Amino acid sequence: MFGKFITLEGIDGAGKSTHLGWLQDWLRQRAIEHVITREPGGTPLGEKLRELLLHHDMHLETETLLMFAGRREHIAEVILPALQAGSWVVSDRFTDATFAYQGGGRGLGIERIEVLEHWVQSGLQPDLTLLFDVPLEVSRERLAKTRVLDRFEQEQQDFHQRVRNCYLERARRDPARIKVIDSTRPIEIIQQELATLLQELI
Numbered sequence: 001m002f003g004k005f006i007t008l009e010g011i012d013g014a015g016k017s018t019h020l021g022w023l024q025d026w027l028r029q030r031a032i033e034h035v036i037t038r039e040p041g042g043t044p045l046g047e048k049l050r051e052l053l054l055h056h057d058m059h060l061e062t063e064t065l066l067m068f069a070g071r072r073e074h075i076a077e078v079i080l081p082a083l084q085a086g087s088w089v090v091s092d093r094f095t096d097a098t099f100a101y102q103g104g105g106r107g108l109g110i111e112r113i114e115v116l117e118h119w120v121q122s123g124l125q126p127d128l129t130l131l132f133d134v135p136l137e138v139s140r141e142r143l144a145k146t147r148v149l150d151r152f153e154q155e156q157q158d159f160h161q162r163v164r165n166c167y168l169e170r171a172r173r174d175p176a177r178i179k180v181i182d183s184t185r186p187i188e189i190i191q192q193e194l195a196t197l198l199q200e201l202i
């Protein structure tokens with residue numbers, strides 16, 4: 001028996017965290033075993049890497065490799081064991097974020113990321129990716145309320161625009177897996193759409 005693997009994505013300030021709580025309630029109400037986790041992070045080692053990744057300057061290649069180092073640990077220690085036990089796994093970000101942030105935002109391109117993806121994931125892909133999408137102005141407004149901005153949140157507008165474009169391009173190429181959720185709409189409407197998408201997975 002294999003559980004379902006769901007990932008949440010979007011530019012910083014797209015409202016992912018708000019919907020993660022709702023998603024957890026949805027799973028609880030249906031008594032679906034689940035694990036909520038995140039990247040970077042998700043394991044003790046991954047959380048240490050997260051601290052470095054969010055606050056320590058480094059070369060782009062180092063940043064990309066550390067994202068995948070943490071991911072390997074996350075897959076081996078958390079994601080695969082849970083899925084194999086029949087539990088659902090909901091991860092706040094996964095590899096689409098590396099394509100969008102390192103590949104698009106920072107300009108690494110996709111080839112080397114695809115090599116790492118192949119190596120580290122051995123074919124593991126999310127069953128469903130919810131891409132929360134808002135225009136840059138909306139995300140900027142939301143981020144303005146954040147106290148301490150990390151290395152990614154501190155980046156300029158054009159960086160975030162490239163990240164957003166890259167996410168949307170990936171969704172265009174893989175519409176069966178990546179669902180674009182217009183996050184500018186009222187929260188109840190968004191939740192209705194999420195419920196429909198989740199129901200299809202059961």
Ligand code: TMP
Pocket residue numbers: 012038039040067092093094095097098099101102152153
């Ligand atoms: P979070 O604030 O959504 O927890 O994500 C932390 C930051 O890490 C976010 O700005 C996006 C960034 N990130 C990458 O740049 N590459 C990745 O592969 C992942 C998983 C996150």
